[in-house]
Amino acid sequence: MSDGNSPSLDSEETADGELLADHLAGSTEAFDRLVERHQGRLLRFATGLLRDRARAEDVVQETFLRLLRKPPAIGSAGSAGPWLFRVCRNLAYDLMKTETREQVRRERIEAPESSTPDELSADTEVKALVRQEWDLLPAREREALWLKVHDGLSYAQIGEVLGVKPGTVGWIVHEAMQHLTQRLRAVQAL
Amino acid sequence: MTEHDQDTPRGPETRLTDYLFGALNAEEMRALEAELATDAQLREQLAELRRTFALLKADAPAVSEGLAPERRAALLSEASAQPAPRGRVLAFPTWMRAAAALVIVAGIVVIWKNASQSNPETSSLSPLGYTAEGSSIQPELARRDREALTSEPAPGEPIMLGGTYRGPSDSLSPAPMEEARARAESGSEFDRAKKLPEALERGRNASLGYSGEDFDLEVEDADASLGFGFDDGYGRRYHGDEVIVHLRRHGNESPRDMFYRYYGDNAVVRTAEDPLSTFATDVDTASWALLRNYLVQGHLPPKAAVRTEECVNAFKHELPAPGFIEDPEDTFAIHLEAAPTPFAPDGHLLLRVGLKAREVTRAQRKPLNLVFVVDKSGSMAQQNRMELVKNSLELLVDQIRDDDTIGLVTFDSTGHEVLAPTPGSERWKIREALRGLSTGGSTNAAEGLFLGYAMAERAFRKDAVNRVVLASDGVANTGETDQAKILEKVRKSSENAVDLTTIGVGMGNHNDVFLERLADNGDGSCHYVDSMDEAKRVFVERFTGTMQVVAREARVQVEFSSGTVREWRQLGYENRVMKHEDFRNDSVDAGEIGAGHEMVALYELRLQDLIDGPDTVATIRLRWKPDGAKEFVEVERHFGIGDARSRWDLSSPRFRLAGTVAQFAEFMRRSVHARGDSYEDLQVRAQALARELKGDPMVVEFRDLVDRTAQLAQRLWPEDELALLIEEARRLRLTECELESLSERSVKAEELLQEVRLQNAALERRLEDLLQPR
Structure with a gap:
């Protein structure tokens, strides 16, 4: 998409599968190219899940370590993208699990104070609403939509990341879009 | 960018989204575009979707291109060292933050597994290496290590108490028993599904104060008849020898039975040993009103009067009735929600299984x-x-x-x-x-x-x-x-x-x-x-x-997936447990649910540290006989980890309310699982909920009750020497019971058992001294 380094799309470059094979044959450079190619989108994805850059980097780094230690079997023309997203996602969840309790305590469980309406322009208000509604989406919908909107993955690829059928991805994405659209409509009607 | 996913059937409802995301095939696209040309409403819908998409797209997080240089360097050096020996992981760089200790844990476990495979008889007792040389009980350090690392399903941990018991007397935590565990995996002595209900029956009889024919109406305090009432909150009673007898293993009790007899609470169950939770539905709410009445009058209720599920079910859950997703004619709508729970250590989810029975209007109801x-x-x-x-x-x-x-x-x-x-x-x-x-x-x-x-x-x-x-x-x-x-x-x-x-x-x-x-x-x-x-x-x-009942003999069976859930515990429903095999035995009595009733069952789940494979958390089955029907009906729902909320505060308010009420009930019934938890924390949460749900007088009342009880709550767990000793003795006895339950014991396990027995004998002597009439 916009960043132009989507693994599934840059056919001019060496495919992930080939790079991975090179890496296994001893090419450190091949591995570095894989990192280069995927780190941006993984970081955005992980940051979206974890809402914290440092922890997202932890997770992405660990994702690449997994790639080193337990490389997936992808064909020589295949993309490592879905596998990387899947591992990254699982690691992010693992991390969230270990952190939640402490974090919640720290936040003192007060409902977040929202800014007063007149401080906000209509634009930021809509943006805040989008974020709020985004956070309230079930995790699965959030992830599927994220991968669609920000990474342009196909339903089949998203299905691979989430471990569901492509048709199900269609539903998930549809549900999420419907929900967000309805909420926005409701607000704009005010 | 498009590849068509046309092999997958999707309804016409999703086609606009599919169109937007380029997931329609050429034919579908043409058809839709033709329709768009004539249908203004459809065009407006599409435009709305586009706006939403644009807003989302515009809100992409600004993240600079890649990993920090030192991280990338670390990766490269790792890459150049490939193939890395497994052991390298241990020494892996210090940049890894404690919170992200996943690698380390994974690495250690791998190492440990290898070690134990290669040399099962002499391997150390624990994956963490803290009892490498011996079988002695090294509790505090061990526990801290364990908690710090939230380790992998450890052969070392006590079966039942897992990480859930967190009392101040935790210092005598039984030592890990790797050998014991290994044997337990292969042995089949843990026939819990069968034994538990019998034990529950025994427990119930005990709490009613009768066994067999003799019904003793005079017994009001169930704790007293469970052996001793030292933690009943008012009047303490110690029954001398009875305490000792109660602590000992009865007959061929399993650890889980023993746990129930000690505490009257559902035990924490390892999924690998028993993935099933089977219980009869229950929509009663009496316990909540009773509890409230006790507290308003300034008394702590007797433990047996507080039934967690009834307290939870007394509140509104606002679950939509069938017709939202299900067919409106369906008897039930099933609503599942989960989020990381603040009432348990890290890595625990609270799962809510909510049922909402169909509504029947006044005019529709039967005479x-x-x-x-x-x-x-x-x-x-x-x-x-x-x-x-x-x-x-x-x-x-x-x-x-x-x-x-x-x-x-x-x-x-x-x-x-x-x-x-x-x-x-x-x-x-x-x-x-x-x-x-x-x-x-x-x-x-x-x-x-x-x-x-x-x-x-x-x-x-x-x-x-x-x-x-x-x-x-x-x-x-x-x-x-x-x-x-x-x-x-x-x-x-x-x-x-x-x-x-x-x-x-x-x-x-x-x-x-x-x-x-x-x-x-x-x-x-x-x-x-x-x-x-x-x-x-x-x-x-x-x-x-x-x-008006709409469902008869309704029962629920939840099957946890051991790949995802390491341990589970049901909150409440202690006396509604059914044998697993009776789930489909329609002659066995279960629960009735009335029109419009809501029922909520809560589980605390400890997830696996590393989830590999399918992400299913649980499969929920509900079986019942619709009112007036002859045949039973069964439905099934799946819940995946991706369906869970990522944070407690992102879950629905009614979900948080259910969890918080359950926690309050657990406090009031002196649940062993709530020991060491913070009552103040509960107060703060109740206050926040009352603000958020201020339209619901019951929630406001709940907050007031929690506040009013703060003083009383200090008396929930008396911490005198005797009480602490009894706690320690219970925990050691459970360890002993676990060891004794193994069909074959290795040399190591035998040694450990001897050691535990010695400690038990010593504790018993101290208890006897304390219990002598003064």
């Missing part, structure tokens, strides 16, 4: 054939109990229709038929009969019930709801006082489709357990009414649900 059976014994004169009953029943009479009938039976020393079944069109007669009630005499509940059932059966109508409504303070003391026999009679009648609702009033000698069991056995519900507000809730707001 009623009700018989009131009212206790007018002397004790009912106290505290205006009789007035409360009369007013409650009058409220109920307001709700009836002309085609309903109501009869009235009273009992004191004997039973009396006061009013033959009378149609709603003559409700003035019913009111008059109710107003004429007075009190006096002893309590012959059995005769009253028998008369009531006889009357209901005489007026029996096939198309109607046939129900006896028993109002009493619940203590039978004349005539047939054998609860078992009364229950048998009730059960027999209920096969004639006469149901039972019990209404408990009064305190002190209110025998709550008696009424609950009566209702459970009579296919009915149990309510405790302590005020007119409560009476309104039961008889006005929930009237149709209380009266």
Whole structure:
């Protein structure tokens, strides 16, 4: 998409599968190219899940370590993208699990104070609403939509990341879009 | 960018989204575009979707291109060292933050697994290496290590207590027993599904104070009869030798049975050992009103009076009725929600299984054939109990229709038929009969019930709801006082489709357990009414649900996936547990659910540290007989990790309310699982919920109750020497029981067992000293 380094799309470059094979044959450079190619989108994805850059980097780094230690079997023309997203996602969840309790305590469980309406322009208000509604989406919908909107993955690829059928991805994405659209409509009607 | 996913069938509803995201094939696209050209509304919908998409797209996080240089360098150096020996992981760089210790844990586990495979007899006791050389119990350090790392399913940890018990006396945490665990995996001694219900039955009998034929009505404090009442919150009782006997293993008890006998709570179960939770549904709410009444009067309730599930179910859950997703004709809508719970250590999820029965309107409901059976014994004169009953029943009479009938039976020393079944069109007669009630005499509940059932059966109508409504303070003391026999009679009648609702009033000698069991056995519900507000809730707001059952013999089975869930524990429903194999045995009695009723079951799950493979958390099965039907119906739902909320505060308010109420109940029943938790934390949460749900008076009341109880709560877990010693002894005894349960013991396990036995003997001697009459 916009960043132009989507693994599934840059056919001019060496495919992930080939790079991975090179890496296994001893090419450190091949591995570095894989990192280069995927780190941006993984970081955005992980940051979206974890809402914290440092922890997202932890997770992405660990994702690449997994790639080193337990490389997936992808064909020589295949993309490592879905596998990387899947591992990254699982690691992010693992991390969230270990952190939640402490974090919640720290936040003192007060409902977040929202800014007063007149401080906000209509634009930021809509943006805040989008974020709020985004956070309230079930995790699965959030992830599927994220991968669609920000990474342009196909339903089949998203299905691979989430471990569901492509048709199900269609539903998930549809549900999420419907929900967000309805909420926005409701607000704009005010 | 598009590749078409046309091989997957999707409904026409999703096509706009599919179009937007380029997931339609050429033909579908043409068809849709043709439609768009003529349909302005469709165009508007698409435009809206585009706007949403644009907003999302514009809100992409600004993240600079890649990993920090040092991270990338670390990756590169790792890459150049490939293939790395597994051991490298351990020494892996210090940049890894403690919170992200996943790698380290994974690495250690791998190493440890390898070691244990290669040399099973001499490997160390723990994956963390803290007892490498010996079998001695090195508790505190071990525990800290374990908690710090949230380690992988450790062969080393005690089976039952897992990471959940977090009391101040934790310092005697049983040492890990790797060998023991390894054997337990292969052995089949843990036949829990079979043994647990028997143990529960024993436990129930014990808590009712009778075993077999002897029913002791005098026992009010269940804790006392469970062995000793040292933690009953008021009057402490120590029973000398009984304490020692209670601590010892009874017969061939399994660790889980023993846990239940000690604490009366559901144990934490390892999924690998038993992935199933099977229980009968229960929509009773009596326990909450009872608990409230105790607390308002400044007392801690006896432990047995607090039933977590009833407290939770007393609150509104606002679950949508069938028709939202399900067919409106369906009996149930099932609502699942999960989020990381703040009431357990990290890595725990709270799972809510919510059922909402279909609604039945007043006009739709079946006609009623009700018989009131009212206790007018002397004790009912106290505290205006009789007035409360009369007013409650009058409220109920307001709700009836002309085609309903109501009869009235009273009992004191004997039973009396006061009013033959009378149609709603003559409700003035019913009111008059109710107003004429007075009190006096002893309590012959059995005769009253028998008369009531006889009357209901005489007026029996096939198309109607046939129900006896028993109002009493619940203590039978004349005539047939054998609860078992009364229950048998009730059960027999209920096969004639006469149901039972019990209404408990009064305190002190209110025998709550008696009424609950009566209702459970009579296919009915149990309510405790302590005020007119409560009476309104039961008889006005929930009237149709209380009266008309939509599902009979409803039972739930939750199957946890061991790849995802390491341990699970059900909150409440202790006395509703069923044998797993009885889930599909339709002759076994289960629960009834009324129209519009909500039922919530909560589980605390400890997830696997590393989830590999399918992400299913649990499969939920619900089986019931629709009212009036002959055949059972079963439905199944799946819940995946991706369906869970990522944070507690992102879950729905009613979900958080259920979890918080359950936690309060766990405190009040001195649940071993709540020890060491923070009551203040609970207070803060209750306050936040009351702000968020301020339209719901029950939530506001909940907050007030939690606040009011703060002082009392300090007395929940007395921490004197004796209590602590008993705690320690229990934990050690459980360890001993686990070891003894192994079919074969390795040398190591044998040594450990000897050691634990020695420690137990020493503890017993200290206890004996302390328990000597002074």
